[in-house]
Amino acid sequence: MPDLFTLLTDFTIRNVTLGAMLLGVSSGVLGSFAVLRKQSLLGDMLSHAALPGICLGFIIVGSRQLLPLLVGALISGTAAALFMLLLINRSRLKTDAAIGSALSFFFAIGIVLLTYIQSNPNANQAGLTSFLFGQAASIVPTDLWILGSISLVALSIVLLFWKEFKVVTFDIQFAATLGFPTAFLEIVLTSMVALAVVMGLQFVGVILMAAMIIAPAVAARQWTERLELMVFLAALFGALSGMVGAIISALARGLATGPVIVLCASFIVLISLLFAPNRGLLWASLETQRQHNALRSRQVLGNLYKLSLEHKNPAYRVEESMMNVYYGFNTRGIFGRLEARGFIKQSSHMPEEGRHWELTNQGMSEAKAFLSSLGQAELADV
Amino acid sequence: MSSLGLQIMLVGALVGISSSFLGSFLVLRKNSMLSDAISHSILLGIILTYLVIKQTTGPLFIIGAALSGVVTVYLTEFITSTKRVKNDAAIGLVFPALFSIAVILINVYARDVHIDIDAVLFGEIGFIWLDTTAFLGLELPKSLISMSIITLINLAFISIFYKELKLSTFDEALAKALGFKPILLFYSLLTLTSVTAVTAFDAVGAILLVSFMIVPPAAAYLLTDKLWRMMAYGSLISLGSSVTGYYLALYWDVSIAGMMAVMTGIFLILAFLLSPHYGLIAQEIIRRNQRFANEERALLVHLFNHETSHHQNEENIVTALQEHLMWNGERSRNVLMRSLNENLIERDGEVLNLTLKGRAIALEIMQPWQKHFLNETNLNSK
Numbered sequence: 001m002p003d004l005f006t007l008l009t010d011f012t013i014r015n016v017t018l019g020a021m022l023l024g025v026s027s028g029v030l031g032s033f034a035v036l037r038k039q040s041l042l043g044d045m046l047s048h049a050a051l052p053g054i055c056l057g058f059i060i061v062g063s064r065q066l067l068p069l070l071v072g073a074l075i076s077g078t079a080a081a082l083f084m085l086l087l088i089n090r091s092r093l094k095t096d097a098a099i100g101s102a103l104s105f106f107f108a109i110g111i112v113l114l115t116y117i118q119s120n121p122n123a124n125q126a127g128l129t130s131f132l133f134g135q136a137a138s139i140v141p142t143d144l145w146i147l148g149s150i151s152l153v154a155l156s157i158v159l160l161f162w163k164e165f166k167v168v169t170f171d172i173q174f175a176a177t178l179g180f181p182t183a184f185l186e187i188v189l190t191s192m193v194a195l196a197v198v199m200g201l202q203f204v205g206v207i208l209m210a211a212m213i214i215a216p217a218v219a220a221r222q223w224t225e226r227l228e229l230m231v232f233l234a235a236l237f238g239a240l241s242g243m244v245g246a247i248i249s250a251l252a253r254g255l256a257t258g259p260v261i262v263l264c265a266s267f268i269v270l271i272s273l274l275f276a277p278n279r280g281l282l283w284a285s286l287e288t289q290r291q292h293n294a295l296r297s298r299q300v301l302g303n304l305y306k307l308s309l310e311h312k313n314p315a316y317r318v319e320e321s322m323m324n325v326y327y328g329f330n331t332r333g334i335f336g337r338l339e340a341r342g343f344i345k346q347s348s349h350m351p352e353e354g355r356h357w358e359l360t361n362q363g364m365s366e367a368k369a370f371l372s373s374l375g376q377a378e379l380a381d382v
Numbered sequence: 383m384s385s386l387g388l389q390i391m392l393v394g395a396l397v398g399i400s401s402s403f404l405g406s407f408l409v410l411r412k413n414s415m416l417s418d419a420i421s422h423s424i425l426l427g428i429i430l431t432y433l434v435i436k437q438t439t440g441p442l443f444i445i446g447a448a449l450s451g452v453v454t455v456y457l458t459e460f461i462t463s464t465k466r467v468k469n470d471a472a473i474g475l476v477f478p479a480l481f482s483i484a485v486i487l488i489n490v491y492a493r494d495v496h497i498d499i500d501a502v503l504f505g506e507i508g509f510i511w512l513d514t515t516a517f518l519g520l521e522l523p524k525s526l527i528s529m530s531i532i533t534l535i536n537l538a539f540i541s542i543f544y545k546e547l548k549l550s551t552f553d554e555a556l557a558k559a560l561g562f563k564p565i566l567l568f569y570s571l572l573t574l575t576s577v578t579a580v581t582a583f584d585a586v587g588a589i590l591l592v593s594f595m596i597v598p599p600a601a602a603y604l605l606t607d608k609l610w611r612m613m614a615y616g617s618l619i620s621l622g623s624s625v626t627g628y629y630l631a632l633y634w635d636v637s638i639a640g641m642m643a644v645m646t647g648i649f650l651i652l653a654f655l656l657s658p659h660y661g662l663i664a665q666e667i668i669r670r671n672q673r674f675a676n677e678e679r680a681l682l683v684h685l686f687n688h689e690t691s692h693h694q695n696e697e698n699i700v701t702a703l704q705e706h707l708m709w710n711g712e713r714s715r716n717v718l719m720r721s722l723n724e725n726l727i728e729r730d731g732e733v734l735n736l737t738l739k740g741r742a743i744a745l746e747i748m749q750p751w752q753k754h755f756l757n758e759t760n761l762n763s764k
Contacts, residue, residue: 044474211479
């Protein structure tokens, strides 16, 4: 197995890595808007719908040049998007059925065209099916220039229309009242998703491209509430999954690049969903646990106080096992935490065995404060 | 017609019919894209099950493979339930990840897994006769038998739980309140969807399945408001697509499953254009008739308002319509022609007069209480 250094200096692998990173950046940035506009599956639809365009591009040009195929993909993607919009706006079908119908109809046409090409002997047709799953290794420097220029154009458009895109994404009615051409901006945003999809066809293929639109954006969304940072992080995550995916698939020869890149992106999503501060599921469950414990501790403290009140004995000793029975679970941890905060102290109650607890002065005042905050001041005032 | 062709068309029709039963509910529940997710991710189930039990047939294989479809739905619902990710994005995250794992597994176990990537995509409906078995003394393709069984199972499920499915589809809250189990039904429906997808996998491949599952019900939805009719029309469209797709595929020498899928899309377009009530053309005619009626009513009201005033000779003439109602020459000519034809107005030289019929309509618009009043006086006089 070659080491990492030779890998990165290898011409093809460097090209692939660079290309995958370019793709990651653009799909991350453009995907952010799609995900926020609840159009995640648009990417899925557009990528499946690219297939007939690729085939038509091939049939017309007669060889596997990148640019004509990409133009074909863009055209058929646009046609599918229009078909979908027509179904949504002029029929009673809902968005999901319209997306599913447009996706499968165009993909089926693509499959038919693909088999049509295959049934006509043509030396150049090799590698056309690679658009289904992507074939990163076939990339040549000219392709990189094409991809680079497309990314540059897409990113410049985003920077240029930043304010407009932001308003359209979050509050389209407000954008309309401000006099922005909302329909035009929506079309631009949608066509840019199509552009990102088209770029990814060679790396991850039509089937998996949806993930490259969605995953970096969803991952980035977990870390921030700000669009600027989200778009930046999405670009970063996209580039990272592109780079790592390309390197892994080069190290372990025989692994298709596209799926590895997609799995890297999915992994970043998983990490983000679990560990991102505030929104991360792990933090959320820790916070829930903390609040749960705090509430329990206060309940137990309050009950200790009430018991001492009932028995007219400030130093009334409560047996731990009795509290276990009362609450129906083990209170050991709660007593331990209360002790650590100095609210209770352990004491014995001879001749009875078992652990007993009594309130300290500090615990007494804490319990009073807690009970009066619950509106049980008459108990606390005693 | 060869019996081979008949068998292929039958399998295609059965794939469509069995999926349309389930797909109708998915379309109505706005879950169409789940079928896309399921059909992609069962590839993982197929490969994992194959690696474990080393066979690609039998009930055990189907159950094992179908499990991955159910897992997909569960994962999607779980991710959505964390409220960190929207439902559509969750779908777009889960299935590409599972599909990627499947493709990587195919790469890794290339020597053990004899799954042809082309077959995954196109299906091998043209080769079903390669794998036959004796049934009732006939030598029939296995997929014909398995598709017949799955069609019967789906039909039985729908018939037995028709009422429950209908209620939980249209009013989930009420279904829950009445003690039905809409969530259990939902998962049963999607389990059957997975089983159907696995069974149909050999014939039509993973991705084309969406064409058979979503598109016929979507087309049927444009034709009727009745649930059982939607399923019946969906089945007829499946049958039609299968037959026409088969012959067109033979004619052009292209993928049979692909062409059948394309035909479902064509039927959708036909329904979209020609549906007697919801079709584009029908809607256009309804809209035009409403516009005509509105124009005529505007004319009648205009004439009515001025017919007793001394401006009558200035207002109720043809040229005034262009200035006062802002109608151009052609439009006012058309309105006049229609109104004259329907005997709503009559011409007296330049001046236009209301007929009795026309005045009655104008009166009803301008003084609706008059009608009520007249009716009442009639009653009183009796």
